[in-house]
Amino acid sequence: MKKFDVIIIGSGTAGAKIATECAKRKKTVALIEKDHHIFGGSCINIACIPTKTLIHDSLHDSLYEEAVERKNKLVKKMSENKYKSLYGLDQLSIYDGEARFVANKEVEIVTNSTKEIVTAEHIIINTGAVNNTPPIEGIEHVKNVYTSTSLINSEELPDKLVIIGGGYIGLEYASMYASFGSDITVVMPEDTLIPNEEPEIAQEVEKVLKDKGITFLFGKQVEKVKEENGVISLQLSNEDEVKGDAVLIATGRKPNVEDLHLENTKIMLTDEKAIQVNDKLQTTVDNVWAVGDVKGGMQFTYISFDDARIIINQLFGDKTYSMKKRNNVPYTVFVDPPLSRVGHTKESAEKDGYEVVVNNMPVSSIPRSHIMNDQRGLFTGIVDKQTGQVLGASLFGHSSEELINIVKIAIDHKWLYTDLRDHIFNHPVMSESLNNLFDLEIEK
Known part of the structure; x- marks a missing residue:
């Protein structure tokens, strides 16, 4: 039985980042990926990159066949680059095979012609999620x-x-x-x-x-x-x-756990059939961790990347970083125009006991929207009436996927609505809309 310092099951965002950091620190790493065609994970191969490439081309009058061809070339390039960046690392062994647990700390790697059992002090499960297909007759x-x-x-x-x-x-x-x-x-x-x-x-x-x-x-x-x-x-x-x-x-998509043979371990699942973890991403087996979509919760690439930060901090840092410090996660739905949100809605803020002031602003009131000839959409800002702190925003309109990150910074750093209202943005740009979105009258 071959022993490594770290075994990582799955080459997605979190797994690749952890593998790189471990190898740089001279730790021996086994990175197991059962499907070489999706090396680098869902984001590069079947999710963020290909879909947003197609979305971009759909809005720029590309023919569908041409857009698919460009998407395929980009995905192939990024996946190959990810493989090359890892393949050249000393201390890192890449296995093309399926990983199956045979015990808490023993993993069988199965390929078309071989089976091999490996073990490690630390095992990272990063198998992502799969499509959830409902039972429909026929x-x-x-x-x-x-x-x-x-x-x-x-x-x-x-x-x-x-x-x-x-x-x-x-x-x-x-x-x-x-x-x-x-x-x-x-x-x-x-x-x-x-x-x-x-x-x-x-x-x-x-x-x-x-x-x-x-x-x-x-x-x-x-x-x-x-x-x-x-x-x-x-x-x-x-x-x-x-x-x-x-x-x-x-x-929807569900955690990808079915082929891991977790029944041979003491790793427990949640009611939603995700791998159960604590705030430091530890499973119910010591030094076995789960990262990314397989642990349930928000299925975003940047969550997986932040999961990697937690693991690296736990393995090599001061062990203080955990999911407890992860707040105000923004997201974007790339419809046309994009919808983005961070922090509270009015309803969720009031449920948490806040008295709020809300401002709704049509995108058509933003000068830049007329320059771009796209006045569709609506922006909403939420502010705590008592403190004046920014609590959240929902932005449906052009460039919202960029603007929402400014609001996240404001919430994280407890900015007041006046900080955004009085900030000097250049002109004419979409971000200057935050001046008006947070131009509120709050009675003290």
Whole structure:
């Protein structure tokens, strides 16, 4: 049995970062990746990079086939660069195989022709998440049924695409494929769009997406799917029927734990079938850690990168950094225009006991929006009435994916609304909108 200082299962964002840092510190590392085609993880290969590349090209009048080709070249380049950056590190051994636990600290590496058991003092599980496919009668017998992973690799643009699920992934794909020219229908069980967002923002998002030609069928489940002469028919819960030539299942992603054989260990799962960890990312087995999507919670690349910071601090630092210090995580849904949020909504702030002041500002009031000829959207700012501190913002409009990071810094450093209101931004830019968004009247 070969022994390493560290075993890392999965080559995604967190795993690659931890492997690099360990190798630089002269620790022997085994990095195990079962699928060389996704070396570097989901972000590079099947998620952030390819989808945002396609979204960009869909908004710049690219032909779909050309956009897919450019996406493929970019993904290949970035994945190969990640492999090369790790392959050359001393102390690091890369295994192309599937990792299976045979005991708490023993991992079997299985390839097409060999099996090898390795062990280490520290084991990092970084296996990510996989698509969650609901049980729908007949769907396994129908062609042109895609997941978010497989659809972006199709070189043929669907004429009529039916999307099952109206969450953030479903909305991104709906917006993107509508921009490429597909006819889009979104079927979702919820009665409203993105119910966790500010109601005014959600209404504006729905309006803008409907203006792109997207049809929403609210409060409906898909119960049965069949295909005849290339036409896919989806039977809904109210006996309605919707038809298309392609179906996207966008019903979320779940932690990828099924092939790890955790039953051979004392590693426990949560009720949501994610690997259970504490705030330092330790599992229920000493010195076995879980990072990224496999541990549940927010499925963002930058969360995985921050998970790597925690592990590196625990292994080599003062052991003070943990998930307890992770606050105000921003996110962006790359619909057209993008929707970004950080911190509190009005509802969540009031639930936490704050008395708040809210300001809503149409994007059309920002001079830059007229220069760019895109006045769609709405910005919302949330401020604590008692202290004047910035609590949150929801930004639906051009460049929100950049602006939201300014608001995060403001919240993290407990800035007052006057700090943003009175800040000197250059002109004409979208960020100067924060002057007006936080131009509030607060009675003391």
